Amino acid sequence: MHLPMHLSVPTLLFLSSASASAIPSTLTKPSRPLPLIIWHGLGDNYAADGLVSVGELANETNPGTYVYNIRLDEDPGSDRTATFFGNLTEQLAQVCDTLAVHPVLSLAPAVNALGFSQGGQFLRGYVERCNNPPVRNLVTFGSQHNGIAEFQACAPTDWLCKGAMALLRVNTWSNYVQSRLVPAQYYRSCNTSTGEPTPEYLENSNFLADINNERVLKNTKYAANIASLNKFVMYLFKDDTTVIPKESGWFAQVTNLTSGIVTPLRNRAIYKEDWLGLKKLDEKGGLVFRETKGGHMQLSDELLVKVFKDFFSPVGGKGKEAEEIVMQDSDSSGEL
Numbered sequence: 413m414h415l416p417m418h419l420s421v422p423t424l425l426f427l428s429s430a431s432a433s434a435i436p437s438t439l440t441k442p443s444r445p446l447p448l449i450i451w452h453g454l455g456d457n458y459a460a461d462g463l464v465s466v467g468e469l470a471n472e473t474n475p476g477t478y479v480y481n482i483r484l485d486e487d488p489g490s491d492r493t494a495t496f497f498g499n500l501t502e503q504l505a506q507v508c509d510t511l512a513v514h515p516v517l518s519l520a521p522a523v524n525a526l527g528f529s530q531g532g533q534f535l536r537g538y539v540e541r542c543n544n545p546p547v548r549n550l551v552t553f554g555s556q557h558n559g560i561a562e563f564q565a566c567a568p569t570d571w572l573c574k575g576a577m578a579l580l581r582v583n584t585w586s587n588y589v590q591s592r593l594v595p596a597q598y599y600r601s602c603n604t605s606t607g608e609p610t611p612e613y614l615e616n617s618n619f620l621a622d623i624n625n626e627r628v629l630k631n632t633k634y635a636a637n638i639a640s641l642n643k644f645v646m647y648l649f650k651d652d653t654t655v656i657p658k659e660s661g662w663f664a665q666v667t668n669l670t671s672g673i674v675t676p677l678r679n680r681a682i683y684k685e686d687w688l689g690l691k692k693l694d695e696k697g698g699l700v701f702r703e704t705k706g707g708h709m710q711l712s713d714e715l716l717v718k719v720f721k722d723f724f725s726p727v728g729g730k731g732k733e734a735e736e737i738v739m740q741d742s743d744s745s746g747e748l
């Protein structure tokens with residue numbers, strides 16, 4: 413992703429709600445874009461060129477967008493390691509703590525969020541568990557919302573990945589693996605004739621079974637927080653062969669990989685009984701399913717620009733959301 417930099421665009425710093433008491437947003441004066449938080453995928457790191465380019469493109473598309481790439485460590489190598497190894501409960505808590513005191517983000521009335529692959533379900537976890545600062549629009553690309561049925565293959569020389577996957581030999585459902593191997597925490601085993609989760613998964617999944625509210629005891633805060641989103645946009649890659657099954661990107665359930673029987677989200681109990689607030693969100697027009705051509709994470713600048721215009725443009729600006737202006741009296745920080 414090589415993007416031209418238009419250095420003539422004026423710098424528009426996102427100002428804090430210190431000025432919140434000043435001028436309320438008006439229909440005639442669009443607010444500046446909300447900050448954007450981006451959570452990268454497995455094997456990537458927050459400082460990678462491709463990710464930095466995405467942030468630059470966001471700022472070019474909606475000038476003045478403050479972009480923060482989520483990281484578990486300031487050292488890019490360690491941040492990459494954390495995409496394979498770690499306890500997701502602890503990783504997410506760390507991200508929540510960091511964002512809650514971040515000098516810019518913590519003062520923003522809300523943020524937009526962009527999740528790539530596993531970063532998508534982690535950002536959804538952020539919304540459910542913390543949401544401080546609150547997310548307005550969440551967009552995920554090729555994420556594993558309904559988990560994975562198979563672990564992805566590692567590149568031949570990716571020793572970190574291979575080391576991680578070697579851990580699986582221990583036993584996916586052991587505490588040892590569930591507290592250490594990141595993809596194991598969104599692995600979902602199911603009964604291959606019903607597609608319903610296995611008891612082992614429900615009992616031992618350290619992350620997914622919890623954030624998907626699949627256990628008997630439901631966390632009502634999770635549902636309330638998802639329903640509080642303005643938009644939750646799920647992109648599926650049409651030819652995704654990395655995520656198995658790819659329909660996880662739309663939160664669908666696949667009964668088994670041989671039958672290929674897919675139960676769309678809207679036909680599932682998770683939706684119908686609204687364990688996660690997805691139905692409530694859908695009823696206000698906030699649940700968006702989109703498909704794009706290509707394999708896993710094959711993103712064009714053109715597609716990203718479209719997404720940034722549709723979902724991350726300033727509230728009350730010229731983007732699609734201009735149609736549904738939301739008054740935000742804390743998002744008025746002076747000159748634009």
Ligand SMILES: *[C@@H]1O[C@H](CO)[C@@H](O)[C@H](O)[C@H]1NC(C)=O
Nearest residue numbers: 418419421423471477478479
């Ligand atoms: C956005 O882009 C402008 C112009 O290139 C640059 O001056 C500014 O620092 C960027 N803002 C952020 C928050 O990255």
Ligand SMILES: *[C@@H]1O[C@H](CO)[C@@H](O)[C@H](O)[C@H]1NC(C)=O
Nearest residue numbers: 499500501502587590591618
């Ligand atoms: C992951 O960390 C949380 C918080 O420290 C802890 O409660 C949980 O038991 C850990 N998970 C596993 C599988 O050890």
Ligand SMILES: *[C@@H]1O[C@H](CO)[C@@H](O)[C@H](O)[C@H]1NC(C)=O
Nearest residue numbers: 602603604605606607608610
């Ligand atoms: C799968 O579900 C069916 C129907 O509920 C049940 O009869 C069967 O025993 C289950 N299989 C396993 C392996 O649990």
Ligand SMILES: *[C@@H]1O[C@H](CO)[C@@H](O)[C@H](O)[C@H]1NC(C)=O
Nearest residue numbers: 604605606667668670671673
């Ligand atoms: C896959 O699902 C179909 C339809 O429910 C079922 O007939 C078939 O036995 C399943 N295959 C396996 C391997 O369980």
